[in-house]
Amino acid sequence: MNTGSGDRTGVAGGACSGTPWRDPKQQPFIEVRSLTKRFGDFTAVNNIDLHIYRGELFTILGGSGCGKSTLLRMLAGFEEPSEGRILIDGLDITDMPPYERPVNMMFQSYAVFPHMTVEQNIAYGLKKEKLPRDTVRQRVKEMLELVQLPELARRKPQQLSGGQQQRVALARALIKRPKVLLLDEPLAALDKKLREQTQFELMNLQDQLGITFVVVTHDQEEAMTLATRIAVMRAGSFVQIGTPSEVYEFPRNLYVADFFGSINIFDATVISWENQDITVELDGTGTRIQTRHPKTLASGSRCQVGIRPEKVLISKKPPEGAGQTVTRGVVQDLAYYGNRSIYRVRSEAGRVIQVSAQNYQRSAELLLEWDDEVFLSWDSSCSVVMTE
């Protein structure tokens, strides 16, 4: 599970240092206004507003069919919006053909030319621009190294694996150094290790060249690792836009919470809300929790309280300290993963709570066993209240 440590906001020296989206004086580089795409009476993209800032690596995350590719294709100019406008660097490009836009796109079904070698495929975009031969050769060499294909430069696509073909497509999209690069599932065909490596290469490249990336993915870990911000998309709309740690730590609703790893959910009732301080009461146990919630909630209204498994402490002795939510239970299941263990604990109220604990000690010294009676506790401020 990723804990949002990949949050890239405030990276010193990065192309997108700081948090321009929090500064109302900053001009967005890409501005999407009330964008809608209908296919017949089906709405694939529904009235989306979006601001992306220069040098961001913005990811769009969502399940299959939620409209990610359609949105990207409209940005690239391959799909005409039913309504709305798209601006890049202040210029309205909605009616501009794809080749005039300062944008390059790598498609989900990456197209490489079958009759050209890897090298020729990568060089294609630059050759068309009639750049000097040496420049082309140098840039192709850089790209081949970037995607780790130098020794396959003379092969044709049918002599490559799916993942290798995808890397050729990625190199082809990058070599023209566009202002905006749209990548639709760019790393989907790569194996885990190469994907992680390429993720870091993408981030480095973006820092070096200052390209603004918009990356579509359905892999939440990838989004967490890469993104300055993530937009979670569902059925043509954005459910939440935020930094990796915001969407992880403060999911707006269950859909977002569930999308980013495991979470324990409790049904609850709002007792009071004042100036963002909220008190809720958990069903069943009547346990009261005080935490923060940005939006006004009426007393008596229903909500859910979420707590991530790694925020829950498990111990044999009662925990000490104030501001804790505490419950007792019995270890029902445990799984050892080397660096951490996952416990499933049946609480007094009869529900199962998942706990993810770092293994500070060696396994032989692990103290907890099946059927042990334990205390579970967490800092109440780590609870997140959700209402949708």
Ligand SMILES: Nc1ncnc2c1ncn2[C@@H]1O[C@H](COP(=O)(O)OP(=O)(O)OP(=O)(O)O)[C@@H](O)[C@H]1O
């Ligand atoms: N040309 C088209 N005509 C009709 N419906 C379309 C067309 N293109 C896309 N759709 C529909 O619009 C919806 C969004 O499609 P889109 O390709 O944007 O999804 P996606 O989020 O990229 O999904 P995936 O993760 O599977 O690639 C889908 O329900 C799809 O069937």
Ligand SMILES: [Mg+2]
């Ligand atoms: Mg798609």
